[in-house]
Amino acid sequence: MNLKNIDHIGIAVSSLQESLSFWETALGIELHGIEEVTEQHVRTAFLPVGDTEVELLEPTSADSSVAKFIEKRGEGLHHIAIRVDDIEAALAELKAKGVQLIDETPRNGAGGARIAFVHPKATHGVLLELCERKKE
DSSP states (O other): OOEEEEEEEEEEOSOHHHHHIIIIIISOOOOOEEEEEGGGTEEEEEEEETTEEEEEEEESSTTSHHHHHHHHHOSEEEEEEEEESOHHHHHHHHHHTTOOBSOSSOEEOGGGOEEEEEOTTTTTSOOEEEEEOOOO
16 A cells, blocks of 8 residues: 555544634644535635644534534544545555445545545544545
8 A cells, every 4th residue: 555644634623713713823824725525514624734734624514423523522633644646446455454444435525635534443543534635
């Protein structure tokens, strides 16, 4: 599997505006943009930090997985995303190795990325996202 780097770290928040105040004001990180991902019922804000980004995730529906996460665990670290060149090949390799997946096929993510999640039971408690970005 060709893992490239940590693409981003996802943090579940109740309010983007309140959370952005800390990241922008206290840390001086410039907001990269806000996007609504209707398929996942979230609004996202990306903040670049070196070669990676922090993704703040605000639920837009009580049915979203992020809303359920916040309800159960509170705000905080939601997932770590690793960039891959070929998400289908990565998923096939993990499936062949018997790794428990949430997504066996990619779905649409923020910024035009194709994403898929590996179940936390397979990673000892961490929700892992595989992320394939469009070639530049």
